[in-house]
Amino acid sequence: MNATAISCSNIAFIKYWGNTDPELRLAANPSLSMNLADLTVTATVQFHADFPADTLTINGKSVTGGAAKRVFRQMDIIRANAGFAHHARIATESNFPAGAGIASSAAAFSALAVAGATAAGLSLSEAELSALARRGSGSACRSVPAGFAQWPAGGADETSFAESIAPAGHWNLVDIVAIVSAKHKTVGSTGGHALADTSALQAARVATAAERFIAAKEAVLAKDLPALGPVIEEDTVLMHGVMMTSRPPLFYWQPATLAVIHAARRWRADGIPVYFTIDAGPNVHLICERPHADAVESLARALPGVQKTMRSGVGGGTQIINGECNYSGIRDKVTN
Numbered sequence: 001m002n003a004t005a006i007s008c009s010n011i012a013f014i015k016y017w018g019n020t021d022p023e024l025r026l027a028a029n030p031s032l033s034m035n036l037a038d039l040t041v042t043a044t045v046q047f048h049a050d051f052p053a054d055t056l057t058i059n060g061k062s063v064t065g066g067a068a069k070r071v072f073r074q075m076d077i078i079r080a081n082a083g084f085a086h087h088a089r090i091a092t093e094s095n096f097p098a099g100a101g102i103a104s105s106a107a108a109f110s111a112l113a114v115a116g117a118t119a120a121g122l123s124l125s126e127a128e129l130s131a132l133a134r135r136g137s138g139s140a141c142r143s144v145p146a147g148f149a150q151w152p153a154g155g156a157d158e159t160s161f162a163e164s165i166a167p168a169g170h171w172n173l174v175d176i177v178a179i180v181s182a183k184h185k186t187v188g189s190t191g192g193h194a195l196a197d198t199s200a201l202q203a204a205r206v207a208t209a210a211e212r213f214i215a216a217k218e219a220v221l222a223k224d225l226p227a228l229g230p231v232i233e234e235d236t237v238l239m240h241g242v243m244m245t246s247r248p249p250l251f252y253w254q255p256a257t258l259a260v261i262h263a264a265r266r267w268r269a270d271g272i273p274v275y276f277t278i279d280a281g282p283n284v285h286l287i288c289e290r291p292h293a294d295a296v297e298s299l300a301r302a303l304p305g306v307q308k309t310m311r312s313g314v315g316g317g318t319q320i321i322n323g324e325c326n327y328s329g330i331r332d333k334v335t336n
Helices: 068-084 104-119 126-135 137-142 191-196 202-222 223-246 255-269 290-302
Strands: 002-014 020-021 030-047 055-058 087-093 146-153 163-166 173-179 273-276 283-290 308-312 319-322
Touching: 002 137, 002 202, 002 223, 002 273, 020 173, 030 104, 030 137, 030 163, 030 173, 030 202, 030 308, 055 068, 055 146, 068 087, 068 104, 068 126, 087 104, 104 126, 104 137, 104 163, 126 137, 126 163, 137 146, 146 202, 163 202, 173 290, 191 223, 223 273, 223 283, 255 273, 255 283, 255 290, 283 290, 290 308
Parallel strands: 055 087
Antiparallel strands: 002 030, 002 319, 030 087, 030 146, 146 163, 173 283, 173 308, 273 283
């Protein structure tokens, strides 16, 4: 009873921030994202009647406390559906920094959901796996389907899941991540979601999110970066405005974050079509089409305060790489 799955991180073009149900992680607004082929988490889950307790290792190190409990709760849901009480040995490996605004929890919990369900012998649809991933991390539901994914607002446990609007090969977008800090966030996304409604700006952000979502979706389907770019920049600034005006405020940006934002605007004025977006952290995602990726990455690396860059094309959905696959869908391979 074991399986290994690999899942991509994703970058949200329209952000998920705030819940209508914190326990079920039902989103306050619709969101839209792109899977990142080269930023991945691999998860192995093994259930056995002889295991005395659940255990978790992350990148080879044993983990306990709140992070482990969050994973074990996801295993509890899987065990309840499978009708057994076996404990699990769980291991994850990632190739990018965790807790730094690069959606490490999204990649981890989508991989854990698929590996855990497969190891338990469950036969789940892609939608059911997406909903299961959401229980661990809201954004994780968007890493289960391939390519570009949408996740509607609200709903119920069984109806709140993400689905692909276009496969990985639909558009040759590239994400250049300018790393200005690889340190783990002091306040994680779960804590930040809980503060969203304390900001006077959150209601206005949520009220206008559907309009941005529709515009961004249409731009993705049309492969129209000049239409997509301003929408994703507006959406990211709105989300961080909510963070900065929450009580207490969350200041994820660092001086180098703002420097990258200003640089992206200069490069665009100079004729390089590139746009920024930022998840819950200090690091800046620079979105461009593949012909401009080398130039954008070279310019980003040269900026003071940028420690390094990470680069990815569009990724496929979460996949089993060891173990029998008992579910439908999730077949769109990663596009490098």
